[in-house]
Ligand code: SF4
């Protein structure tokens with residue numbers, strides 16, 4: 099069973115390869131350039147290179163329950179430098195997506211909550227009103243941390259940089275956007 | 289006169305109104321017409337991609353379809369919007385299945401897109417569509433005493449083909465020099481500021497911001513200029529948090545490059561929104577800039 103997995107042909111790898119940007123995951127030569135370039139590699143459960151190795155070994159649970167992809171900043175430095183033309187950043191996004199679908203939100207990955215909230219807001223308003231989003235996010239996750247964030251937020255507020263009144267799309271364009279997004283959702287993703 | 293469709297992005301209504309106002313003012317001074325895209329919506333950013341990739345592409349595609357009707361290049365000021373819009377364009381061109389699905393979704397809103405819009409970053413426009421002689425001819429204020437760290441951040445040089453070097457970009461350096469200011473070496477110029485993970489992983493991101501500030505200070509920069517709202521917010525609004533967390537004592541103003549252009553062109557402080565900058569640049573500008 100284990101040997102079948104290390105050959106790299108497993109459902110998990112196929113799932114990842116089917117997502118845009120994930121196609122080239124099997125070209126990885128495990129050189130570690132991505133990990134060496136990643137600003138957050140030392141905070142991750144597994145480095146980007148290790149995560150790819152685990153995925154190719156079919157270790158779905160280990161991969162999807164790790165914090166690795168949730169610490170990805172989408173800086174694309176790994177992608178710029180990968181000698182095999184892989185886009186590890188897209189692989190991170192794909193894994194975040196799979197993790198969100200299969201595990202729901204785990205308390206330790208706060209970023210998942212943040213992302214969900216942001217995308218719900220886009221769907222509702224066509225924009226991301228920051229003040230409301232930040233408040234909702236901290237209430238959901240960690241009200242204590244809100245205290246630490248209050249000074250930067252106040253700084254923005256007092257410098258006219260966090261409008262209380264949320265900017266929204268006009269009703270007509272919003273209707274159009276919603277029709278498009280509802281259709282996209284009805285199609286069930288990519 | 290040069291014409292562009294302009295995609296401000298959510299940040300311009302929220303955290304960085306001064307990027308918007310300074311960009312418009314500078315464009316006017318350079319005979320560049322930035323025509324705001326009517327009824328644009330949020331680009332969706334990375335979060336939407338993660339939650340529902342197809343919906344995220346469709347979000348962008350609506351903007352691209354609106355821009356296509358008008359026919360000019362679509363200029364984004366935010367590096368994230370620039371990256372996300374470009375990525376939708378690329379996927380639309382490279383993956384027939386994605387193209388088909390986007391087309392179907394857009395039709396539900398009565399729109400169509402054919403993949404012809406060129407997405408640009410406003411740095412690319414001001415640094416490459418406008419000659420440095422043209423920039424120099426507009427300069428009215430002497431910035432020669434000002435030492436500037438040019439901070440690109442990561443995403444502005446990511447969409448392929450990039451308009452600048454991926455790891456050691458030069459366009460902002462050149463532009464800053466055309467304005468008459470001194471550019472200091474800034475080895476971390478294309479490194480990530482942490483982006484929106486400042487909200488969810490502040491411990492980690494404050495550390496990244498600290499390195500960027502340290503690097504600018506070590507090279508004796510009087511101020512940092514940036515091209516992305518996320519970078520500006522992290523370096524400016526969280527500079528105090530970095531100081532509290534690491535017991536440091538940074539006081540480095542972080543201006544949008546369009547604000548610095550505006551200062552050089554003699555545009556008034558209010559239009560440039562300098563009062564919105566949290567780490568105030570007033571003192572430095574007063575002592576180092578001769579009007
Ligand atoms: S840089 Fe590319 S080839 Fe090297 S380990 Fe990372 S993904 Fe694999």
Ligand code: SF4
Nearest residue numbers: 136170171173174176
């Ligand atoms: S894109 Fe993500 S995984 Fe790649 S180097 Fe940046 S933070 Fe690391």
